[in-house]
Amino acid sequence: MPHLRSRTTTHGRNAAGARSLWRATGMTDSDFGKPIVAIANSYTQFVPGHVHLKDLGEIVAEAVAEAGGIAREFHTIAVDDGIAMGHSGMLYSLPSREIIADSVEYMVNAHQADALVCISNCDKITPGMLNAAMRLNIPTVFVSGGPMEAGKAVVVEGVAQAPTDLITTIAASANSAIDEAGLSEVERSACPTCGSCSGMFTANSMNCLTEALGLSLPGNGSTLATHAARRELFANAGRTVVELCKRWYGSDDESALPRSIATKEAFENAMALDMAMGGSTNTVLHILAAAQEGEVDFTISDIDAIGRRVPCLSKVAPNSDYHMEDVHRAGGIPAILGELYRGGLLNTDVHAVHAPDVATWLNEWDIRAESPSEKALELFHAAPGGVRTTKAFSTENRWSSLDTDAAGGCIRDVEHAYTKDGGLAILRGNLAENGAVIKSAGIDEELWHFQGPARVLESQEEAVSAILKKEIQPGEVLVIRYEGPAGGPGMQEMLHPTAFLKGSGLGKKCALITDGRFSGGSSGISVGHISPEAAAGGLIGLVENGDQIVLDVHERRLELLVEPEVLAERRAKMDASERPWQPKDRHRPITSALRAYARMATSADTGAVRDPSR
C-alpha cells in the first residue's frame, strides 16, 4: 500500500520541525495523517478568465475538509494571451506553460502534498497544470474557471456583428468600413463577463479536452463562469480528489492516478473530441506535451490518423456564430462524446475521475442518451446572465429548452457531420517534413486546396505591418518564419495577422503558413507549427518571394514547388552564410528568461517542451 507522501513531513520524531510549521499554517493534531491536497489556483486580476477565481479555492478546500482531507492552496501565474497579443508580450505565452508546470511540481514536491486540484482556465494554464499532473502522477482533479458569456449583438453601419467576441473586435479594428464609434460599440460588447473568451478558442478547447481525458468533471468545459451551476463543479472537485486519495493511498487502487486515467486510449478520445468540435490548433501542441510528460506513446501521427477518421460535428466561433453557451445548451462535451460513441468512434476501455467506465459516464451525463440523469438535464439548462460582471456564479438563468437537434443544431451526429474529416488536419510535405497543423473547420471545403506565390515575412510584426499597409495581394501565401519554439522564441500566436487579413477582406483570398502558431480565434487558410522550424534548418527558412506553394487538406500536403537542386543550392548558401538560419533585419530584444526557454525548446511536432539535455 503506498504511504501518504505527506507522512514524510507529518510523522515521526524527525518531522517535528515540519510539523511545527504545519501547525503555524493552522493544522492541528487531528490533521496529521489526512491527505494533504494542494490546490493550484491560477487567480489573477490581470486575466478575465481568472479574475473571479480568488475565493473559489475555498469552496474546494471546504469540500476537501468535509470529505476528510486537508487542503493547502497556492497560486500560479497566468498570461492573458489576448492582452499579450501582437507585441513582444506574446513571446512569453508558450514558455509560461513550462513555468506553470514547474511551479506546480515545485510546490507539490517541496511540501510532499498527496493530491492536487488544478483551478485553471486560460490558454497555457490548463496545459501547464496538465503537464504537472502527468509528471507528478498523484490523484488530481481539474476544474477550470469556465467560459465567458458571448457579447451581445451590435449593428454597425447596417451590418450585424452578432454575437460579438474578442475576435470580432480584433477583426473590426482592421476593417475600414467600421468607424471609431462602431468599433467602440463592438469593443464594449465583446467581452461582457469573467471567464475564458467565449468561442472555441484555446482555453475552452483545452478545458473541454480535460473532460474527455477523464481528468475533470462533466460540464467542466462548457458551464459558464457566471452560472451558479458551476459552484458544484468546484465542491465536487474537492470531494472527488479525496475519494481518489482513499482509493490510491487506502486501497492501492492505481486506477485513481492521472496516468491510469489519461492513457493512450484516453488521449485518442480527447483528440477525437477535438476533431469533432474543431478545437484550437494549440491543442495539438499541448496534448503532445502532456503525453510526453506522462510517458504516453501518443504522437503527431496518431493525431493525423484520428483527424482522418473522426468527422467534424460542431462548428463554434470563430468557425460559426455559436459560442460555448450554445455548446452547453446542446449538452456540452458529454453530448459530443455521446455522438462519437454512437458512431463507434470512441475508445470504450477508459474511465474518468468520476466514472468507472464510459457507459456509466455517458448514461448519466449525455443528454441525448436514453435516460440521462436529472442532474445532467438541469446542468445543461444553465444559460447566460446577460449582465456585465466579474463575479463567478452570479446568474441562475435557465434555457427554456435544450438543443437536441442532431441534424442542424450546435452539435450534430455523425450522419449529419459538417465534413467527414476532422476539424484539424496534420499536413506534411517538403515544407513540413515533421508535420504542420491546419484548422480545416475554419475554412470552407472548396478552399482546402490553395496554391499561390510566397510572400516572405521575417516576423509577425512585419506581417501585420504589410497587411495593414495593404501590401498583400489576393492569392498570395504569406510565409511568416523564425517564429518557432526556438526561433521566436516561444511560437507567437498569429491572431493579429489572421484577424487583420479577415478584416481586410483577404481571409479567403490568401493563405498564411508559419512555424509559429495560431490563436484558437484564428481562422482562414492558416497553417502553423511547421516542423522543422526555420531556426532549426527547416525548408521554410529557404522560401523566397514568388516561390509557388501548394497546400491541400484532403491530401494532407504542404509543398514548396521549387526544384530540389535549387533548394540544395539555397541550403548550401544558407549554411555558409554569416548568420545561418536566423531572420534578416530583425531587431528583437530577447531576455535571458526567454533565451533559457529557447535554448531547451524542442520542435512543435513534439509539443515544444524543453529538453534539458540540449
Ligand SMILES: CC(C)(O)[C@@H](O)C(=O)O
Ligand atoms: C486570446 C485567445 C482567443 O485566447 C487566443 O490566445 C487563443 O489561443 O485562443
Ligand SMILES: [Mg+2]
Ligand atoms: Mg492563445
